[in-house]
Amino acid sequence: MRFLSMCCGVKSVLVISVFMVLPLVGFADETDEIYALIEQDRLSDAMRQTETLLRDAPEDPALLFARAVIAEKNGSNREAVEIYKGLTLSHPEMLEPFNNLAIHYARTGDYKAAITTLEQAMQSNPSIATAYRNLTAIYAQLASVAYRKALNSDTPLEPLELASLEKLDSSTSGSSQNPPILVASVQNYITESLGQNSSSEDDQPTNEAADRTKKTSAADSVESKPESETKSGPEPEPESALQQVQAVVVESAPTTVKAPDPEKVEKAAEAIPEPAVIAAVTPTVEAKQVAEDIAAQKQALINHIKSWAEAWSDRDVDRYLSHYSERFKPRDNLTLEEWKKQRYGRLRWREFIIVKPSKYSISIEGKSATVDFSQYYKSERFEDTIRKTLEFNKEGNRWLITKELI
Amino acid sequence: MKLSRIISSLVIAVTTSGHAVAESRYEREVITSVDNLKNADFRYSLKSLEDLVDKYPNSKLGYLVMGDLLAARAGSMDLVERYADDQLQLAGLRDELYYRWQTQTGNSPAARGLVPANLIASAPSERYILAADASQSRLYVFENTGTSYLLIKDYFMTIGKEGMGKNKEGDLRTPEGVYFVTTYLRGEELPERYGPGAFPINYPNEYDKKLNRTGYGIWIHGTEPENYNRVPLASDGCLSLSNDGFLDIQQFISVDGSTPVIISSGFNWIKPDQKAVLSQPAHTLLEQWQKDWESMDTDKFLSHYSPSQLENYDTFAARKYQVNKSKRFIEVDLNNVSIYSYPGNANMMVVSFDQEYRSNNHHSVTQKRQYWLRKAGKWQIIYEG
Known part of the structure; x- marks a missing residue:
């Protein structure tokens, strides 16, 4: 499938080349026979053969796939689509059902669904x-x-x-x-x-x-x-x-999944379904890398909060403020400048401050993250432990605080 | 249309010099590679663009289309924005592609056999007429066949950054009007950005001066080496061609004042057979002026001149009355007549001719240029020199 959009009055052209992909998975002998029948256009024979074999192995993906192919050739698109859909769920590692499902979507003009499906096909194989x-x-x-x-x-x-x-x-491990x-x-x-x-x-x-x-x-x-x-x-x-x-x-090194270009990352994040879902079906190297990457991001967030708390405890206002994004929204309708001034006052006036974060709960979504944690605070005048929520935005390589909630 | 285009390209290829092929071939290759995006697969399209920029490493357009193709393949069509430090350059390249595409696909009026209505008559000495149409970013070369005009060649062209309608010095606009090439400047004597040479034209002409238009140094020139050509709006008011185009157009330009350069924001293109009908009134007008002069009826003769517009009309009129007193006969012959209606002003014509004047006591041959202006339905001369 080619999709090119052109500048300057040249019309966009969309050409759909339909390649029906036949499965490469096993069951060679039995399915070979079916496909031979399909090739000879003996569709009812092929169907009969498939039904017979399915009776013994009702969940066999190769047979189900063959049945969908036959259904499609018979014009039973709906049946074919249902089988393909089922196969994408039960056997997400098979590219072929995704591919043929996408063709169906494209034929009916639903290019978005076609694209999503093809992307899922690739995602199914990390x-x-x-x-x-x-x-x-x-x-x-x-x-x-x-x-x-x-x-x-x-x-x-x-x-x-x-x-x-x-x-x-595969599960082949090597150093x-x-x-x-x-x-x-x-x-x-x-x-x-x-x-x-x-x-x-x-x-x-x-x-x-x-x-x-x-x-x-x-x-x-x-x-x-x-x-x-x-x-x-x-x-x-x-x-x-x-x-x-x-x-x-x-x-x-471990964070192989990271893409360099922030824009690209965003787009990839939009376009590609949540990798973790795939990982659940097929725990693979890629999924592990995603997990490792997420773990690294989580650690970075925790480090950031620790460093933020230390700066606060040291009453080093500049360092403390450097943990905030320029997009930080203070409470009480203060402007960022007013709030910064207020923080200078609040931090500097204290004899001592101790801030200790703990018990983090972290969720990361693309370039934003929310961390819920327990904050112990003590100064010469006040002491408490509260649950605090910080929202972060990743700017460049750094996570910065964009919102603070109690 | 495509076939006739190919045939005409072949004709051009065999009838003209090597540079001709280079400029038109470049354009054809650019457009073919764009066409490939529609018709060929990704690999082939990319290959043809690779070949293009390999052959023309200063083709910004080639790189842009290549970037578009790759960005589309990468799924990031807005990637271009990151590098569009200069939005005008980006928009300019897109415009250039549009203009070149129009020409190559045979959509230009000239390709359909039309000619600018402004070309009314050309002297035999004016073998080639340059007609610049800013609305198409195109400079056309027409051959004067005596009875009609034949499209010989056309080139992608750049005009002033601020477009057409030059009025004052430094306004970065290109003048609209009827001009003539005055001289040639060798590239070695010029800064690099002018390319292999330049042909200055006579801006400000007599009419411009009358309107107190300022500025000078409007040239037809080439391009700096970094670019194959400039985008459509990118000069300080000059007409800039690719260097290939410039080297090719040289053969059609004379520096003795016999190469008209008619520059328009957008010509009115007409069929050649309509031309005779449209140009007849102009010829009649000129004949009447000639007859009235020969009639020695000074009032009648002076009725062709605008008392309000002609500079020193009173002195001019007094002198005519004085001179005509001594005449027993006057004969005026007009040779090498050329008449161009003025772009952007349908009520004006520029008339040039060699005038042979004979009377009982005088004989002279003079080159004359007149600007005729129509006011309230009446054509009158507002400049003569």
Whole structure:
């Protein structure tokens, strides 16, 4: 399916190429026969055969899938859709039902549902999802390079960070050293994947690094590149934007899921269904990484609150205020400036302050988070323990407080 | 339409020099690569854009379309905004693509065989006429065949940052009117941004001066090396072409005043066979002026001149009365007549000719230019020189 929207009076074009995907899962002998019948257009025979086999194995996904395919060929779209839907729930690891379901949605003009379904298909296979996200990130990077040239832009490129997969999708375990991966340069990518000649002997990324990238980079699993090409192509201009992209070190350490571009992250978060749901069905490496990432974010939030409490206890107002976002909304309709002044007074007047947070309850949603915790407070005049809620917004790499509730 | 376009391109390719091919080929390649986005798959589209920017590394348009394609593939169509430090450049490139697309798909009036109504008559010495249509960002070259006008070539063109309607110095606008190329400036003597050379035109012309328009240095020139061409609104008032375009258009330009450059915000395009009908009144007018001069009836002759608009009308009239007293006969022949109606002012014409004047006591050959203005239905000369 291609979906391109064009500028300047060129109409958007939507072409749907329908590829019915047949399942690759087992039960070869029995289903082979069914598909042979389908191919010969002997649909009722195929159906009869399928029904017979289903009697023994009513939940067999391959048979159910075959039945849906036959139903579709018979024009029973509704039945096919129901089976596909069921299979996406019972066997989310199978790409084919998602794909064919998406085709159905697209045919009926519901492109949104089609897109969501295809995205779910990829999400159902975290490796593919990661590879797809990496591919997308590279395309976005290439687009950025082109835009910078087109528009003489001084806006720096975002560093290209790609998620690597350290383990095979199966339960096969192996030790992972998480070596930093040198992205072999976008120029390489362009020249190789587009089949252009690279000719000059440049001292761009080393062969070793490039090789390593080939073996480990997720993008590589999608893009086939000629194996012999390890040198980077010639640089047309010495200060080319492409060069800036080169030699970007991609961290492959635990937080592999993080995407570099905040905008992209937001979009990905919107577009891709909650990864945790998938993880529940198929606990995989990817899910673990998501979990690890979330754990890291939670720790960052706790550290932030601890540091906030320390600054408060030290009556270091500047440091205390540095934990708040510029978008922080004070209570009592105070402006941020008025509130800051008030805090200077309140903190500085005390002989001593002790603030101790504990018992955190954290929820993170994309770039915002809410932390509910127990706050012990003591000063020369007052002592209590309350339940406090802080709302956070992630700005750059830091979580900052946007709202404070008691 | 497409086929005729291809054929005409082939004709152009075989009849003109190498640069011609470069400019039109560039445009064709840009538009083809855009067309591919509709018709071909992602890989092929990207490849053709890669080839394009490889061949024309200063094609901002190529990079923009490539960026759009990749951004679409990446699912972030608004990515462009991050790099649009200069919104005008972005909008300009989109406009450029639109204009080039219009031309390449045969949608321009010239491609449909129409000619600007402003071209009424051209002297044989004016072999080529340059017609700049700002509404299409296009500079056309018409060949004067004596009986009609034939489209020879056309180029994407950039005008002033502030558009058309130059009025005063530094307003970054391009003048609208009838001008002539005055000279040639070699690129080596110019700053890089003018490209391989420049052809200044006679802005401010006599009419502009009459209206107290200021400014100077309106040229037809090339482009700085960083860009294949500039976006539609990007000069200080000049007409800027791609360097390929400039090197090609040179062959049609003479610096002896015989290359008219008619610049319009948007021409009225008409069929060539309508032209004779529309231009007849202008010819009649000029003939009447000639006859009335030969008749030695000074009042009748002077009725062609505007007492309020013509500078020093009283002195001029007094002198005519004086001179005509001594005449027994006057013969006036007009050669090399050219008549252009004024863009942006349908009530004005610029008439140029070589005038051979013979009388019982005088004989002279003079090049003359007149500006005729119609007021209350009556055409009168407001400038003569």
